[in-house]
Amino acid sequence: MNWKKLHYTFFTIFRYFLATMILSYAFAKILGTQFTSQPSTYDQPIGSLSGFNLTWYYYGYSFWYGVVIATSQIASSLLLFFRKTTRIGIILFLSFMVNILLVDYAYDINGAKGMATIMTLMAFFIFFSEYPLFIKYFFTEPSFGQDAEKPLWVSKFRKVKWVYIPLAFIVIFFGILALKSKYMEKSQFYGTWQNVDKAGKLKNFNFEIFNTFQVKGANNIDKITDGTYSFKNDTIILKTFSKEYKQVLENDKTGAIANPDSTKTITFLKGRFQLTDKQLIIKNDTIKIVLKRIR
DSSP states (O other), X not given: OOHHHHHHHHHHHHHHHHHHHHHHHHHHHHHTSSSOOOGGGGGSOGXXXXXXXXXXXXXXSOHHHHHHHHHHHXXXXXXXXXXXXXXXXXXXXXXXXXXXXXXXXXXXOHHHHHHHHHHHHHHHHHHHHTHHHHHIIIIISOOSSOGGGSOHHHHHHHHHHHHHHHHHHHHHHHHHHHHHHHHSOOOTTOEEEEESOTTOSOOEEEEEGGGEXXXXXXXXXXXXXXXXXXXXXXXXXXXXXXHHHHHHHHXXXXXXXXXXXXXXXXXXXXXXXXXXXXXXEEEOSSOEEEEEEOO
């Protein structure tokens, strides 16, 4: 058996198969048969959506983004159809195919996992068929700019980079960690709490980051009010914003929600609280609200 001829046969079959299949996915995006959500999806709480529905709704939100993906898929298809452009075609193909495979498994899209796995394995077969060329291009060939062509400061930077690179990792990591601790720390109230009084108007309390809250009505959809909360010892205070200031925050692009103007608030609820992992009780002289944690 001539293994080289067999290898070339599979190389050609896989190339045409991938080019043909990816065309079907590309045209499905353009013609609207992929990334299309059913009308009932729009009425479901986001927490109840399956991985498939969530993914389809997310990618289908922007039609032009789907067209961009489809365009790259069509380009890879055309490149794979011709032997001389296969190398660049397979790199382009893998750039989105690996991501598709990860999404299918991460979001548990059962109907697509099998084909995505097969297509990715075929693509790697084509890629590794000429791996010496890729190794030569990406690793062994001299990179852009020979020593004689480099400015003097670049040659000096070669030594500095061994300090700069670890420093960049450390500073960025701990910098973001500090920002998270300051602005996104989750208090013991964080989560969604449901009012056990079914007849009450206040159905759900959502305590969120930035010490903000939302109170919602039926089905945790109808928003009653929102604002910020603070707590000290056994007392909690929920403050909401004036109607005019809410509009300012909704339209603000500078991040004022992380540091709102406290002079624009009025007290929505104030009382003593009792908190356990599953239950939160807030009471004062006039009301008593018993909440159970649902997430």
